[in-house]
Amino acid sequence: MTDVCIVGAGPAGISAALYVLRGGFSCTIIENGAGALEKAALIENYYGFAEPITGAKLAHHGKAQAARLGAQFVRGEVVSLLPDEAGGFALGLADGAVLTARTLVLAAGSPRKSPKIPGLAELEGHGVSYCAVCDAFFYRKKAVAVLGFGAYAKEEAAHLLPMAASVTLLTNGEGAGADFPENVQIRTQTVEAVLGDGHVTGVQLAGGVTVPVDGVFVAYGSAGSADLARKIGAVVEGNTIVTDALGATNIPGLYAAGDCVGGTLQVAKAVCDGMTVGLSLGRFLRKEA
Numbered sequence: 001m002t003d004v005c006i007v008g009a010g011p012a013g014i015s016a017a018l019y020v021l022r023g024g025f026s027c028t029i030i031e032n033g034a035g036a037l038e039k040a041a042l043i044e045n046y047y048g049f050a051e052p053i054t055g056a057k058l059a060h061h062g063k064a065q066a067a068r069l070g071a072q073f074v075r076g077e078v079v080s081l082l083p084d085e086a087g088g089f090a091l092g093l094a095d096g097a098v099l100t101a102r103t104l105v106l107a108a109g110s111p112r113k114s115p116k117i118p119g120l121a122e123l124e125g126h127g128v129s130y131c132a133v134c135d136a137f138f139y140r141k142k143a144v145a146v147l148g149f150g151a152y153a154k155e156e157a158a159h160l161l162p163m164a165a166s167v168t169l170l171t172n173g174e175g176a177g178a179d180f181p182e183n184v185q186i187r188t189q190t191v192e193a194v195l196g197d198g199h200v201t202g203v204q205l206a207g208g209v210t211v212p213v214d215g216v217f218v219a220y221g222s223a224g225s226a227d228l229a230r231k232i233g234a235v236v237e238g239n240t241i242v243t244d245a246l247g248a249t250n251i252p253g254l255y256a257a258g259d260c261v262g263g264t265l266q267v268a269k270a271v272c273d274g275m276t277v278g279l280s281l282g283r284f285l286r287k288e289a
């Protein structure tokens with residue numbers, strides 16, 4: 001079991017790792033492809049570079065720095081998060097691997113965007129959910145849909161299948177992106193609307209098809225920081241994880257940093273958040289030991 005697991009190898013996650021590693025703790029960083037930094041063509045407002053630097057190059061430097069200090073990198077998509085029996089955290093990856101850690105930092109960047117489908121935002125909390133682990137129980141013997149595709153949608157469907165009367169995957173024009181169990185009905189048409197007056201009653205698909213469902217679980221793309229936080233009971237406001245001044249959430253040992261905690265979405269702020277969390281973790285782990 002690693003002392004610290006960090007989900008995200010952007011400036012927030014890497015900055016946290018630098019302080020954790022230099023504090024003498026073991027650290028595993030999980031990353032799943034390009035974050036916001038790697039998408040930035042040129043950065044010229046970050047300290048220390050006389051000439052603009054590409055986001056990809058800055059990200060590469062950061063990862064190399066953490067690797068030199070002993071960080072273990074794992075490439076994979078985190079799709080589930082549960083408390084571990086030993087009092088830490090257990091992270092499930094899309095390939096089925098499970099990593100355990102004494103403490104956890106969520107630094108997976110700004111939350112993914114939900115598709116703009118009429119009714120989706122309006123019915124959030126009234127049949128539209130972003131967390132199957134949290135809400136599957138409310139849909140016992142009811143018909144539900146998972147809006148999404150790929151490993152994360154498959155994970156959400158797996159939580160719903162034992163409870164719900166039926167699970168329909170709505171890919172909204174995308175491919176399924178994973179092998180779903182046979183009892184998940186797959187519909188690939190565009191979703192035109194989530195229907196319901198006060199509570200979800202169905203979804204309207206392109207071509208005039210209406211699918212009656214009582215709940216729609218959104219798992220569009222990969223799990224964002226807020227999705228993972230919700231799974232373990234951390235307080236989330238909208239898509240922002242709520243932390244105190246030390247970067248701590250309401251769950252002991254769970255911290256968050258960078259774009260996922262809101263504020264100014266810039267590299268310098270993400271690095272600062274990472275530093276705060278890295279130092280807080282050192283204090284937390286020393287007290288715990």
Ligand SMILES: Cc1cc2nc3c(=O)[nH]c(=O)nc-3n(C[C@H](O)[C@H](O)[C@H](O)COP(=O)(O)OP(=O)(O)OC[C@H]3O[C@@H](n4cnc5c(N)ncnc54)[C@H](O)[C@@H]3O)c2cc1C
Pocket residue numbers: 007008009010011012013030031032033034035036037038039040041042043044045046076077078079107108109110222223224225257258259260264265266267268270
């Ligand atoms: C186009 C663009 C231009 C920008 N230009 C500037 C600029 O000029 N100056 C500036 O200061 N800021 C700029 N920004 C903002 C800056 O890039 C972000 O504020 C910063 O990168 C946030 O850092 P982060 O560590 O929170 O997240 P990110 O950099 O987004 O890193 C997120 C990490 O989480 C990982 N991840 C996500 N989901 C999962 C999962 N489910 N499992 C495992 N890993 C996961 C990703 O692989 C990635 O490693 C720009 C952003 C964009 C998109």
